[in-house]
Amino acid sequence: MALTLFYITSAVAIFATVMMITRLNAVHGLLYLILSLLAVGVLFFLLGAHFAAVLEVIIYAGAIMVLFVFVIMMLNQGQKTLTQERVWLQPGVWIGPSLLSAILLVEMWIIVGYGNGAETGSVVNAKQVGIALYGPYLLVVELASMLLLAGLVGAYHFGRPKQKAAKTGRSS
Amino acid sequence: MSGIPMVQGLLLSVVLFVLGLVGVLVRRNLIMILMSLEVMLNATGLAFIVAGSRWGEADGQIMFLLILTLAAAEVGVGLGLALQIFRRWHTLDADVLTGMKG
Numbered sequence: 434m435a436l437t438l439f440y441i442t443s444a445v446a447i448f449a450t451v452m453m454i455t456r457l458n459a460v461h462g463l464l465y466l467i468l469s470l471l472a473v474g475v476l477f478f479l480l481g482a483h484f485a486a487v488l489e490v491i492i493y494a495g496a497i498m499v500l501f502v503f504v505i506m507m508l509n510q511g512q513k514t515l516t517q518e519r520v521w522l523q524p525g526v527w528i529g530p531s532l533l534s535a536i537l538l539v540e541m542w543i544i545v546g547y548g549n550g551a552e553t554g555s556v557v558n559a560k561q562v563g564i565a566l567y568g569p570y571l572l573v574v575e576l577a578s579m580l581l582l583a584g585l586v587g588a589y590h591f592g593r594p595k596q597k598a599a600k601t602g603r604s605s
Numbered sequence: 606m607s608g609i610p611m612v613q614g615l616l617l618s619v620v621l622f623v624l625g626l627v628g629v630l631v632r633r634n635l636i637m638i639l640m641s642l643e644v645m646l647n648a649t650g651l652a653f654i655v656a657g658s659r660w661g662e663a664d665g666q667i668m669f670l671l672i673l674t675l676a677a678a679e680v681g682v683g684l685g686l687a688l689q690i691f692r693r694w695h696t697l698d699a700d701v702l703t704g705m706k707g
Contacts, residue, residue: 437607443617449624450621450644453629459636466640469621472645476617480609480658485650485666490697492673495646505636546673555661565663566670567664573667577674591685 438540439479446472459505463498464530466536470494473579475537478544480552481556614655621648635687635697639680646676 449469458464470493477486520526566574621644628641650669657665691697 439613443613446617447620447624452606452642452667454624454632454637454641456655459634459640462637462640469644470647473621473651476614476651477654480614480654482654482658482666482696484668485654485669487628488670488673489647489650491671492677497643497677500680500684501636501640504688507688508636511659523611555658557657557663557666562666562670566667570667574609577671580674580678583676584681588681591689601637 435479438543439476441536442472442475442479445536446476449530449533461526463501466501466526467494467498468530468533470498471534471537475540475544478541483556484559484562501546520544521546606642611655611659614658616653618648621645621651633688633699635674637697638699639683639687640662642683643676643680646672661687 440490446469449465449472453462453465454471456465470489474489474494477483498578614646625641625644625648629638632638632641643661650672652666653668653672654664657663659666687697690702
């Protein structure tokens with residue numbers, strides 16, 4: 434039964450990824466990308482990595498995808514935004530991802546309803562991860578924080594609105 | 606360890622990785638390239654989680670955490686670069702950006 438759930442979720446993930454790389458519109462692709470990430474999150478749950486599944490949904494499908502939405506919305510300013518929004522809200526656009534995510538929801542319901550019976554693999558809970566993270570991997574945590582700081586500084590440097598940079602860039 | 610065989614999990618991760626790679630190579634929109642990169646990183650994380658689940662160790666999830674951190678930093682810098690490119694050239698086509706001033 435867990436194997437059936439695994440196959441269904443894998444099919445959803447692969448289908449969503451294929452749809453993502455074949456969409457012409459970036460927002461439609463983003464919708465399918467979120468669906469693919471959610472499917473992989475369900476897979477993590479099936480594999481017994483509950484902490485990673487939660488992080489996948491919160492950070493990948495939540496925080497990182499919000500960044501993409503912000504940038505796509507920032508780049509689409511103009512007169513045609515209104516008609517674009519009207520096109521985006523047509524049922525044909527969101528009905529596919531909604532149905533597939535409904536499949537994922539039913540799967541999660543089955544998994545939670547069956548309790549431990551539906552899980553496979555060896556469960557590694559958040560306590561074990563935390564103990565290992567702040568024990569032998571302490572230096573790696575510090576390195577990750579340095580990487581995030583560098584990313585923050587870089588994103589601020591690239592993303593700040595500067596009039597001078599736009600002017601010099603226009604002439605090139 | 607019962608249920609999901611390790612080989613099938615790794616196969617799924619390979620398929621997702623190749624799909625992301627195809628997306629990076631085929632698409633020319635910078636946003637779509639970044640999204641395909643996300644798919645590739647996610648597939649790598651899936652491989653680590655499968656291995657960690659196979660041997661019941663926490664190391665797989667820790668590697669996934671590191672990949673998550675890397676993806677967050679990469680997306681922040683990459684989207685900042687995409688914004689800057691759009692401001693300068695008013696396009697997101699990667700083929701326009703082939704020339705360097707040097």
